[in-house]
Amino acid sequence: RGGTGSGRLNCLAVWLTLGGFVLVSIVLFRNTWFARSPVLVGFGGDADTLTWFMAWTPWALSHAHDPMTTTWVVYPEGANLMWNPSMVLPALLLWPVTATLGPITAYNVLMTMGPALSAWVAFIALRRYFSEPAAVAGGLLYGFSPSLMAQSNSHPMISFAVFPPLVLLLLHDILVSTSGSMRVRRSILLGLATTAQLLTGSELLADTAITAALGGVIVALIYRRHLASHVKTTAFGLGVALITFAATAWFPLYVLLLGPQRVLQPLWPPNIFVQDLAGLIVPGPVQQFGATHNAWVSGALDESSGYLGIFLIVLCGAFAWRRRDRPVVQFAALLAASTLVLSLGPTLHVAGNV
Numbered sequence: 001r002g003g004t005g006s007g008r009l010n011c012l013a014v015w016l017t018l019g020g021f022v023l024v025s026i027v028l029f030r031n032t033w034f035a036r037s038p039v040l041v042g043f044g045g046d047a048d049t050l051t052w053f054m055a056w057t058p059w060a061l062s063h064a065h066d067p068m069t070t071t072w073v074v075y076p077e078g079a080n081l082m083w084n085p086s087m088v089l090p091a092l093l094l095w096p097v098t099a100t101l102g103p104i105t106a107y108n109v110l111m112t113m114g115p116a117l118s119a120w121v122a123f124i125a126l127r128r129y130f131s132e133p134a135a136v137a138g139g140l141l142y143g144f145s146p147s148l149m150a151q152s153n154s155h156p157m158i159s160f161a162v163f164p165p166l167v168l169l170l171l172h173d174i175l176v177s178t179s180g181s182m183r184v185r186r187s188i189l190l191g192l193a194t195t196a197q198l199l200t201g202s203e204l205l206a207d208t209a210i211t212a213a214l215g216g217v218i219v220a221l222i223y224r225r226h227l228a229s230h231v232k233t234t235a236f237g238l239g240v241a242l243i244t245f246a247a248t249a250w251f252p253l254y255v256l257l258l259g260p261q262r263v264l265q266p267l268w269p270p271n272i273f274v275q276d277l278a279g280l281i282v283p284g285p286v287q288q289f290g291a292t293h294n295a296w297v298s299g300a301l302d303e304s305s306g307y308l309g310i311f312l313i314v315l316c317g318a319f320a321w322r323r324r325d326r327p328v329v330q331f332a333a334l335l336a337a338s339t340l341v342l343s344l345g346p347t348l349h350v351a352g353n354v
Contacts, residue, residue, distance in 0.1 A: 017123055017136060021116040021143060028144070029112050029152075038104045041111035046154035050085060054110070055103040057091035067091075068255045080261040082202070082252055085157040089199035111152055114160035119143025125165040128172070129328050150286045150305035157201030164208050166193055171212065174237035175219070175230060187237040191244025198249050202256065211339055218334045222327050274345025275306040276352065283307055306343060 026033055032041045040047045060067040067088055071078035081088075090110050091098070098106040123139030130138070142148075142165070151159040170193065173186040197205045220227055246253075256262065283289055284307050320333035347354055 013132065014124065017139070018116070018120045021119045021123075021139065022113070024119075024140070024144065025112050025114075025116040028115070028149075029108070032108055033112070038102075040104060041108050042153040046085075047107070050087065050110075050154070050156060051103050051107040053081075053084075053086045054091050054094060054098055054106040056081075057086065057088055058095040058098055061092070068252060069260060074261075078261055080255060080259050080263075082256040082259065083261070083263050085155070085201060085203075087157055087200055088252075089196055090156070090160065107156070110156050110160065114156050115143045115148055115152060117143075118148060118159070118161040118165075121162045121169075122165040125169045128169070146284070146286060146307040147305040150284075153286070158204055160200060161204060163193065163197040163200070163204060164211070167208055167212055171215075174241075175234055183233065183237050184240055187240035188244050190237075190241040192248060194241070194245045195249040195252075198252055210342075211335070214338050214342075215331070215335050218331055218338070222330055222334075271345050271347060271354075274349060275340075275343040276349040277344065278351040279306050280308050280313070280340075281310050283309070 029041050032039045040051065056070070056072075057067045059065075060070070068081050068086070069078060070081060073079050087110075091106075094106040094110060097109055119139040119142055122142040123135045126138040127135035143161075148159045148161055167190065170186050170190040174183055174190065177183045177186065194205065197208070223230075286305075287307060316333075316336070320329055323329040324333075
């Protein structure tokens with residue numbers, strides 16, 4: 001934007017924003033970073049398992065083992081680690097930390113950077129549509145939301161949520177870019193980012209794919225008059241992304257779908273991990289003033305991730321109505337409402353009553 005001086009200031013603002021988000025994350029997890037002895041961010045068996053995965057991937061690769069399957073646990077049958085949150089890519093990137101400071105520190109770095117990087121990528125995405133102060137607020141609201149904070153108890157494969165806003169950026173470029181070479185580059189990046197997310201957490205990849213498909217339908221409805229002129233270019237861009245994904249993710253996909261010890265049936269009934277309608281406005285156990293005694297709000301502590309609060313719901317509703325003439329607001333409001341309905345599950349839960 002603007003001249004060289006303006007561009008440098010914008011670049012500096014972007015990096016200063018990242019530093020601010022990292023500082024917020026360190027303050028939130030201060031009990032870990034300023035403890036006298038090593039303490040894990042979060043708690044429970046999932047945190048212990050993820051710490052083991054931080055050590056497993058470097059060890060497996062350095063000993064010429066497949067990091068995605070193992071018989072070193074659940075012996076002798078072994079385990080398919082693509083059906084477990086093994087986080088192959090983050091464990092690989094944090095290999096130097098694991099080698100020098102140990103897997104506990106590597107896990108804590110991952111958990112601390114998850115909300116900060118998620119907020120930062122959301123900020124970069126939002127500043128394309130809104131002012132920078134609004135983008136900072138939106139980044140904070142995304143990366144440090146009740147949802148991701150709840151998952152930060154023991155689920156870094158979800159709290160490390162840089163992929164959804166990155167997909168928003170890349171899909172926007174593919175849809176509106178007038179340069180063919182730019183569209184190809186963004187499509188390749190989308191394919192590579194999808195592979196990276198598969199090697200970080202397949203659950204968030206599935207959630208993002210469903211939401212992106214739903215968002216595509218909403219965009220088609222809002223811009224239905226211009227749909228015909230964008231179908232070919234959009235199909236081309238998504239095709240390039242799909243080819244890139246298939247070329248770079250074929251082996252982990254093979255292990256996931258056809259490998260040993262793969263899962264062939266649902267692990268949980270479809271009506272367990274759903275959002276209770278009352279939980280949208282009643283604070284749960286991960287809020288400062290939470291209702292820890294209400295099982296229908298809390299459930300498993302790290303699954304209490306649906307709280308929005310009356311103030312935010314009213315604020316967003318009022319803003320969406322006031323700016324309803326703006327296509328980006330129409331898109332955001334319709335996508336938010338649609339995903340909210342999906343989160344309620346196959347049957348409605350209200351204060352614990354089905």
